[in-house]
Amino acid sequence: MYKYNSYKSIDNLLFNILDQEISSQYFSDFVRNEWHRYRFVFSCSEIKNLTKKILEFSSSIPESFHGRPDQPISKSQHFFGDKTEISSRFVNDFLASKDYPGEIELHTHPVDSIILVTEGYGSFIVKVRHEYTDYLISIPLTSGVAICFPSGTAHTMKLGGSSIHTFNITNRINQPPYRVESPTQNNPSFPMPSENFSQPAIINPRLDLISHKSFQHFFRSIFKSFC
Numbered sequence: 001m002y003k004y005n006s007y008k009s010i011d012n013l014l015f016n017i018l019d020q021e022i023s024s025q026y027f028s029d030f031v032r033n034e035w036h037r038y039r040f041v042f043s044c045s046e047i048k049n050l051t052k053k054i055l056e057f058s059s060s061i062p063e064s065f066h067g068r069p070d071q072p073i074s075k076s077q078h079f080f081g082d083k084t085e086i087s088s089r090f091v092n093d094f095l096a097s098k099d100y101p102g103e104i105e106l107h108t109h110p111v112d113s114i115i116l117v118t119e120g121y122g123s124f125i126v127k128v129r130h131e132y133t134d135y136l137i138s139i140p141l142t143s144g145v146a147i148c149f150p151s152g153t154a155h156t157m158k159l160g161g162s163s164i165h166t167f168n169i170t171n172r173i174n175q176p177p178y179r180v181e182s183p184t185q186n187n188p189s190f191p192m193p194s195e196n197f198s199q200p201a202i203i204n205p206r207l208d209l210i211s212h213k214s215f216q217h218f219f220r221s222i223f224k225s226f227c
Contacts, residue, residue: 120164154201
């Protein structure tokens with residue numbers, strides 16, 4: 001059973017995930033409970049040590065390549081996880097360019113997720129519902145920011161002036177399709193692409209984009225610091 005205050009900080013949870021000491025059910029309970037309390041944005045005080053551990057983990061794992069043909073290549077390293085256990089990937093996303101102008105549209109995944117930024121900056125756009133009203137929230141992304149959201153949540157990411165590195169954790173494996181022109185797409189050591197990795201999100205085009213700070217201010221009574 002998930003219990004609040006089991007972790008004094010998001011850092012402890014992430015370290016235990018890297019040590020593979022967290023169950024899939026516990027992870028999902030954490031994500032969903034925090035989301036429904038509108039506590040889905042965290043600041044990691046141990047980001048340097050977390051990043052060091054992630055890079056040590058990644059040093060012996062080959063990269064795979066993902067993204068639509070019109071999008072910049074997204075590089076990924078699958079750390080651990082399968083269809084029943086908590087899964088993690090280290091991802092490097094690149095800016096759109098003249099040759100690859102495609103951007104990441106609002107979409108959903110069929111898994112509960114935590115995304116931790118280890119390097120780079122940008123913004124994370126996510127749809128939040130409160131009392132039958134939808135809000136489209138823009139969250140600044142910098143190193144040390146972690147965001148959790150449950151399956152089916154509409155979201156996307158906008159990059160800043162460089163590529164962005166993220167540690168992506170899900171309650172089970174959710175492997176994206178491999179790049180068609182990638183020489184690694186038939187590598188037997190890589191996980192098979194997951195069915196329904198993502199789906200386009202259908203939202204009201206009239207939704208205004210507001211900052212996470214404004215959202216916090218508006219619902220000050222229900223926001224409390226977790227870290």
